[in-house]
Ligand code: SF4
């Protein structure tokens with residue numbers, strides 16, 4: 241790979257062939273604001289927040305979509321760029337929810353941070369937002385709020401390029417352009433896998449999580465994040481449990497699951513429907529929290545682990561004595577680790593002398 245000699249804000253830097261201005265700047269610790277950029281997606285150059293000045297170029301250029309070339313001289317901050325960003329952000333806000341609380345009921349909205357950071361004017365009036373949503377979408381998890389959408393297309397590109405699902409797309413024209421499904425069907429009637437990736441990538445909260453929205457949870461920035469490993473399968477995706485520390489009389493309660501930032505974990509910011517949305521078992525009244533053994537009255541009664549394991553062993557031994565070892569079958573869970581699965585087949589083969597052992601993730 242050939243190096244490129246470039247200058248950024250007066251500093252001579254080396255860049256690699258094919259790198260964009262945004263990537264080189266990030267590698268050197270220079271932050272350029274972005275809204276439509278996601279390192280997992282092909283550059284779209286849609287939001288124009290990352291525009292920079294390049295010597296000899298008449299127009300400002302999107303840093304996320306412009307590869308460096310030999311001798312390029314780039315400026316990432318000056319009065320012209322600042323004026324452009326202020327104008328752009330003020331225009332975005334004209335048909336955007338004016339209150340942060342309103343916009344952030346279901347997911348964070350970075351636009352407000354950016355408006356504050358660049359001191360963009362907020363008195364340019366309010367335009368009618370003509371984007372149509374899907375008010376009757378009966379899916380349980382994802383809400384599209386058309387007023388907050390800035391048409392950055394991160395959600396549609398994620399759905400297409402990362403999930404290979406293409407359940408959502410940009411539709412209509414001009415100010416009516418919106419995020420649509422085929423025939424405005426509910427996401428449940430499309431190819432959508434309910435991964436929630438569109439919520440995760442949306443920079444403005446336009447793609448939001450329904451349950452916290454309906455429950456009226458605190459905004460995500462007021463929740464505490466606890467990094468953990470998903471226990472639904474053996475892949476081991478990293479996830480952040482979002483805990484409301486004041487819920488349940490100060491004991492705290494998990495109210496949402498989000499992905500860790502892209503590039504920091506092996507699942508690279510991606511989660512599946514179970515990892516992202518199936519967390520209500522944590523506080524479910526039917527959750528098993530202690531061993532139970534059925535008594536002579538036919539009811540389940542709490543007991544100790546030693547007693548429960550002893551009774552299970554007696555029951556299994558009784559089956560082999562009466563019907564032979566192949567009357568037993570062992571099924572292990574895909575939630576187990578490889579080592580736990582190994583122990584299950586050892587128990588089946590070495591202790592009970594049957595090869596009837598299966599793991600539910602086998603394909
Ligand atoms: S949940 Fe996943 S599959 Fe469904 S629309 Fe969003 S990104 Fe696409």
Ligand code: SF4
Nearest residue numbers: 389390392393395442
């Ligand atoms: S819903 Fe969000 S991610 Fe999708 S285009 Fe609108 S602002 Fe971008």
Ligand code: FES
Nearest residue numbers: 276285287288304
């Ligand atoms: S981040 Fe570059 S145009 Fe949106």
